[in-house]
Amino acid sequence: MAQESSRMRRPRADGERNRVRLIEAAKHAFAEKGAAVSLEHIAREADVSIATLYRHFPTRDELISAVYQQEVTALIESADQLMTDREPAAALREWLMLFVEFLDAKHGMAEAMDTLIGGPEPLYSRTPQRLDMPVKALVARGVATGVFRDDFEPHDLLRALSGVAHVRPYENWKWSAGQMVDILLKGMQSRPPSGGTGIH
Amino acid sequence: MAQESSRMRRPRADGERNRVRLIEAAKHAFAEKGAAVSLEHIAREADVSIATLYRHFPTRDELISAVYQQEVTALIESADQLMTDREPAAALREWLMLFVEFLDAKHGMAEAMDTLIGGPEPLYSRTPQRLDMPVKALVARGVATGVFRDDFEPHDLLRALSGVAHVRPYENWKWSAGQMVDILLKGMQSRPPSGGTGIH
DNA sequence: TTAATATACGTAGGGACCCTACGTTTATCA
DNA sequence: TGATAAACGTAGGGTCCCTACGTATATTAA
Numbered sequence: 001m002a003q004e005s006s007r008m009r010r011p012r013a014d015g016e017r018n019r020v021r022l023i024e025a026a027k028h029a030f031a032e033k034g035a036a037v038s039l040e041h042i043a044r045e046a047d048v049s050i051a052t053l054y055r056h057f058p059t060r061d062e063l064i065s066a067v068y069q070q071e072v073t074a075l076i077e078s079a080d081q082l083m084t085d086r087e088p089a090a091a092l093r094e095w096l097m098l099f100v101e102f103l104d105a106k107h108g109m110a111e112a113m114d115t116l117i118g119g120p121e122p123l124y125s126r127t128p129q130r131l132d133m134p135v136k137a138l139v140a141r142g143v144a145t146g147v148f149r150d151d152f153e154p155h156d157l158l159r160a161l162s163g164v165a166h167v168r169p170y171e172n173w174k175w176s177a178g179q180m181v182d183i184l185l186k187g188m189q190s191r192p193p194s195g196g197t198g199i200h
Numbered sequence: 201m202a203q204e205s206s207r208m209r210r211p212r213a214d215g216e217r218n219r220v221r222l223i224e225a226a227k228h229a230f231a232e233k234g235a236a237v238s239l240e241h242i243a244r245e246a247d248v249s250i251a252t253l254y255r256h257f258p259t260r261d262e263l264i265s266a267v268y269q270q271e272v273t274a275l276i277e278s279a280d281q282l283m284t285d286r287e288p289a290a291a292l293r294e295w296l297m298l299f300v301e302f303l304d305a306k307h308g309m310a311e312a313m314d315t316l317i318g319g320p321e322p323l324y325s326r327t328p329q330r331l332d333m334p335v336k337a338l339v340a341r342g343v344a345t346g347v348f349r350d351d352f353e354p355h356d357l358l359r360a361l362s363g364v365a366h367v368r369p370y371e372n373w374k375w376s377a378g379q380m381v382d383i384l385l386k387g388m389q390s391r392p393p394s395g396g397t398g399i400h
Numbered sequence: 401t402t403a404a405t406a407t408a409c410g411t412a413g414g415g416a417c418c419c420t421a422c423g424t425t426t427a428t429c430a
Numbered sequence: 431t432g433a434t435a436a437a438c439g440t441a442g443g444g445t446c447c448c449t450a451c452g453t454a455t456a457t458t459a460a
Binding site: 406412417418427 | 431432433434435436437438439440441442443444445446447448449450451452453454455456457458459460
């Protein structure tokens with residue numbers, strides 16, 4: 001059996017140093033060249049061998065997750081905050097706008113969203129999809145109070161926005177994304193008392 | 201100057217044959233392994249050298265476009281049809297559902313949508329984005345009659361759906377996409393239609 | 401039929417990238 | 431200071447992208 005916690009060796013300093021350097025290099029590389037940037041390039045940039053990169057991050061996804069862990073955590077925390085401070089619809093709206101900000105800040109990372117919100121390859125993306133929780137909770141609250149319909153998948157809000165984010169090159173993509181948030185929120189309202197939209 | 205049309209040599213039979221074989225092989229490969237499948241694999245499958253593939257399709261985008269030209273053309277034509285047969289909202293709804301069907305049929309092609317509806321790399325995707333026209337027209341008609349708001353980018357409807365389509369692995373993705381169509385349509389209405397909404 | 405020529409073809413190879421095996425170095429702890 | 435676990439780098443096989451270049455062949459005109 002492996003040693004228990006008390007008897008464990010302290011992690012080596014060089015290992016931790018290199019881990020940090022890799023994350024830093026990856027953050028720059030992702031921002032500059034997109035999520036598909038070569039891992040060897042990242043390793044070179046971090047002044048570390050390619051084998052070391054693989055030792056720390058066996059898959060590309062794990063590196064991506066590590067790079068954005070901080071931002072994702074912040075996003076999750078602001079969801080908690082908004083849920084206590086705002087009404088369901090306003091909370092979700094603001095949170096989705098934060099998500100858009102996040103997408104905006106990560107220039108060229110739209111493709112990597114697969115990693116963070118769940119993408120096409122179930123085996124490729126095994127990292128826990130941490131953004132699943134907050135969006136689900138935000139929506140559930142609105143469903144509970146009857147302002148949101150419940151016949152849709154909360155996750156798809158993120159996927160839709162991430163789809164819109166693919167248009168980054170255009171100058172006004174962020175405006176577009178903001179409008180999309182508005183459309184989504186309007187569209188997911190449960191029918192107003194006056195009458196249904198009737199379109200079927 | 202190059203010879204004018206009357207004096208032009210007939211295209212070589214082997215060239216046309218190989219072109220067809222490449223498209224066929226690519227269609228299979230895309231369906232089976234996704235849009236990122238190796239071009240060399242496609243060439244092997246078509247029993248043709250890699251150089252021949254590049255001669256016929258200098259870029260991956262051109263191959264993708266060729267593979268789906270038929271389907272995209274059909275989609276464009278049904279937009280025309282729907283515009284004459286249906287009221288704006290119903291026409292757009294049905295057309296978006298056709299688009300979802302299209303995404304569904306192209307198992308694993310969500311990534312390739314960049315090529316067809318306009319993706320992240322303006323230089324990468326130079327092929328004419330033929331789906332831009334129909335969605336614009338369908339939306340414009342609804343804007344003209346006042347049932348749709350006009351402060352959004354029609355293109356983003358496609359992008360949003362293509363984002364949702366990234367979730368293919370889940371069994372119910374198509375249901376999800378259908379719900380998303382509903383949400384989008386509801387969200388883009390200019391006002392809750394008090395009277396009978398425009399469909400009969 | 402055959403010669404001429406445009407057209408298409410395949411082989412080969414450089415360069416980038418992914419990933420792993422394996423031997424070496426180094427930081428920690430006794 | 432020596433032992434040992436932990437981390438490191440080099441090297442290399444395999445795949446892929448893309449191009450250069452010489453060869454083969456379908457078409458057309460003689």
